[in-house]
Amino acid sequence: MNLIDFQGVSKSYPVYETPGQRFKELATFNRVSFHRDFWALRDVSFSVQRGETFCIIGENGSGKSTLLQIIAGILQPTVGKAAVQGRVSALLELGSGFNPEFSGKENVYLNAAILGLTNAEIEARYPAIEAFAEIGDFINQPVKTYSSGMAVRLAFSVAIHVDPDILLVDEALAVGDIYFRQRCMRKVHELRQKGVTILFVSHAIGDVKAIGDRTLWLDNGAVRAIGDTENVVAQYLAYMVEKDSRFLELGSRNHHQPAAASLAPETVTSIPNIDHRYGDARAEIIGIAVLNPQGQKLHLLEPGQPIVVRISACAKEAVLNPNIGFMMRNHLGVDFAGTNTLREGHQLAELWPGDTVTVDFHLTLPELYPASFSFSPAIADGSLTEYKMCDWIDNALSLQMGHGEGQIYGYLRLPCKVEVNSRLGASETPAHEH
Numbered sequence: 420m421n422l423i424d425f426q427g428v429s430k431s432y433p434v435y436e437t438p439g440q441r442f443k444e445l446a447t448f449n450r451v452s453f454h455r456d457f458w459a460l461r462d463v464s465f466s467v468q469r470g471e472t473f474c475i476i477g478e479n480g481s482g483k484s485t486l487l488q489i490i491a492g493i494l495q496p497t498v499g500k501a502a503v504q505g506r507v508s509a510l511l512e513l514g515s516g517f518n519p520e521f522s523g524k525e526n527v528y529l530n531a532a533i534l535g536l537t538n539a540e541i542e543a544r545y546p547a548i549e550a551f552a553e554i555g556d557f558i559n560q561p562v563k564t565y566s567s568g569m570a571v572r573l574a575f576s577v578a579i580h581v582d583p584d585i586l587l588v589d590e591a592l593a594v595g596d597i598y599f600r601q602r603c604m605r606k607v608h609e610l611r612q613k614g615v616t617i618l619f620v621s622h623a624i625g626d627v628k629a630i631g632d633r634t635l636w637l638d639n640g641a642v643r644a645i646g647d648t649e650n651v652v653a654q655y656l657a658y659m660v661e662k663d664s665r666f667l668e669l670g671s672r673n674h675h676q677p678a679a680a681s682l683a684p685e686t687v688t689s690i691p692n693i694d695h696r697y698g699d700a701r702a703e704i705i706g707i708a709v710l711n712p713q714g715q716k717l718h719l720l721e722p723g724q725p726i727v728v729r730i731s732a733c734a735k736e737a738v739l740n741p742n743i744g745f746m747m748r749n750h751l752g753v754d755f756a757g758t759n760t761l762r763e764g765h766q767l768a769e770l771w772p773g774d775t776v777t778v779d780f781h782l783t784l785p786e787l788y789p790a791s792f793s794f795s796p797a798i799a800d801g802s803l804t805e806y807k808m809c810d811w812i813d814n815a816l817s818l819q820m821g822h823g824e825g826q827i828y829g830y831l832r833l834p835c836k837v838e839v840n841s842r843l844g845a846s847e848t849p850a851h852e853h
Contacts (some may be wrong), residue, residue: 420468421436421467421468421469421501421504421617422468422469422503422505422584423465423466423467423473423490423501423502423503423504423585423616423618424466424467424500424501424502424503425463425464425465425466425500425501425502426464426488426499426500426501426502427462427463427464427498427499427500427534428457428460428462428463428464428486428496428498428499428500428501429460429462429463429496429497429498429499430458430459430460430482430485430496430640431456431457431458431462431496431497432456432457432459433454433455433456433457433474434454434456434457435453435454437716440453441453441454446693450677451720452791455822456558458640459482459485459640460482460485460486460489460496460640460641461639461640461641462499462641462642462740463486463637463641463642464499464642465483465610465635465642465645467616467618468475468616469613469614469616470582470611470615470616470617471616471632471633472607472611472617472619472630472631472632473616473617473618473619473631473632473633473634473635474618474619474620474621474627474630474631474633474634474648475487475618475619475620475634475635475636475637476621476622476624476627476634476635476636476637476652476730477636477637477638477643477655478638478653478659479638481591481637481638481639481640482637482639482640483610483770484589484620485616485640486637487509487587487589487620488509488564489501490503490509490607491507491509491587492507492586492617496625503585504536504584504780505583505584505585505616506534506581506582506583506584507532507583507584507587507658508573508575508577508578508579508583508585508586508587509578509586509587510534510575510586510587510589516573517562517570517573518562519561519562519563520561520562520563521557521561521562521656521712522558522559522560522561522562522650522830523552523557523559523560523562523565523573524545524549524553524558524559524578526562526573526714527541527545527548527549527573527577528541528545530577530660531544531577531581532583534581534583536581537555538738539590543656543778544581546582547580547687548576548577549576549659551572551575551576551579551580551606552569552572552573552575552576553567553572553599554569554572554573557569558573563670568599568723570782572599573601575588575603575787578580578725579597579606579610582683583615584616585612585615585617585618586607586615586616586617586618587614587618588617588618588619588620588621588789589620591725592681598761604629605627605641606629607630608630609620609649611630615748617630619631624652624655624656624752625637625753626679627648627652628648628652628751628752628753628754629650629751629752629753629798631648632648633645633646633647633648633651633653634646634647634648634652635651636651636654636655640832643658644764648752649694649752649813650694650695650751653694653695653697653813654697657695657697657698657808659715660808660811662699663767667765669688671727681768681771681774681775681776682774682775683731683775683776683777684777685775685777686703686705686775686777687706687707687729688705688706688731689707689708689730690704690705690706690707690812690815690816691707691815691816691817692814692815692816692817693812693813693815694812694813694814695812696810696811696812696813696815697808697811697818698797698798698799698806698809698810698811699807699809699811700735700809701734701735701736701737701738701800701807702730702732702733702734702735702736702738702741702798702800702809703735703809703810704730704731704732704777704796704798704810704812704815705731705732705733705795706730706731707728707730707731707745707815707816708728708729708813709726709727709728709729709731709794709815709816709818710726710727710729711724711725711726711727711787712725712727714724714727717818718818719819719820719821720784720787720792720818720819720820720821720822721820721821721823722784722785722786722823722832723782723783723784723785723786723823723824724784725781725783725784726779726781726782726784726785727779727781727782728745728780728782728794729777729778729779729780730743730744730745730775730777730778730780730796731775731776731777731778732770732775732776732777732778732798732810733773733774733775734770734771734772734774734775735772735788736772737770737771737772738769738770738798738800739769739800739808740766740767740769740800740801740802740806741767741768741769741770741776741799741800741828742759742760742761742762742767742798742799742800742801742802742803742806743759743760743767743776743778743796743797743798744757744758744759744760744761744762744796744797745757745758745780745794745795745796745797746794746795746797747767747792747793747794747795748793748795748814749790749792749830750790750791750792755792755830759797759799760778760804761802762803763780783834784820785831786798786823786825786827786831786832786834787820787827787830787831788820788827788829788830788831789819789820789821789822789823789827790819790820791818791819791820792817792818792819793816793817793818794814794815794816794818795811795813795814795815795816796811796812796815797809797810797811797812798810798831
């Protein structure tokens, strides 16, 4: 069952060059137009089923907040139809819906009443709302005295405790501290399990990949892509890399052309899987393998095991500052760890058309929880901050992590030394007697 259904929704705002033009238009009773239309949304169509977690990504100004405000009933479409069924609880902006002169407690009662809760229902839920917000005595102070983080704590607590059918979250959690963000994300997972429909807007791509069933990418108010979160996020990241990176000057490419191509003594030429691939193709990954130190391919990862991630690449055009690396992802598709040659302090030689290079990353695996991990290799041209992506392959190789000897709490085991009743900072040798 679809709780949200958008059919050809567009939203425009009038834009006036000067305040006087607005007055002129009003004076003609809108018979003469003195404005131009800014279309924040253009022909947007999608549906969200009950219990689905639907994420929305895009650059600032792409129309994400406008879309959520239409779902919340704050705005109406200029064109098209937006149908929403069920109780909608929204966390759209800092302190949105709060009266700054009222206390936090008064705003809790006011917001819950607006959402249709009876006074008895609010009374029953107020202790849980107050406990989750964790703002102490400030709950009885005017909201105008709150920090941005405190306002978000209270707003999120109200939003999740009113039994919503649909929960809208628009980037507000970005201002919270790490402790509160973690609690909020755990709560979002709980609501997912309870069948609450969640629309989640965030620039934190890791969060999107961790919770999103499907994702919508908005670009300048239009739907650029919609579908499986992994695929849409990969397309979005590829686009952002292409937009943000700068082309490197290749003025010297005609002055230092080698007579013959340089070939690596050993290469890997197998790419087991390609979920998505992007880059300008001036160089490309031709193979990836995970080996033991003796050069044998591994079919299972073991905690504490020394491994070699071998990546081979070939240049088609000049790459003056090559940087080769990989990203390791967990079974949820979240970027878990990664590195590259520049990050490890190794500057590769220039690559010219026909050159091949093989890079071996020697590492010892930490004790990770048993799950599937994928390796995404890449080659770029530039520095760590300014580069042009030549080739990136999503999830080129996946391996299962085996079970270690002990229990893994969380994602990985942190090796530590345990001392009992010890003194920190104590002198190692007895003080000399005077």
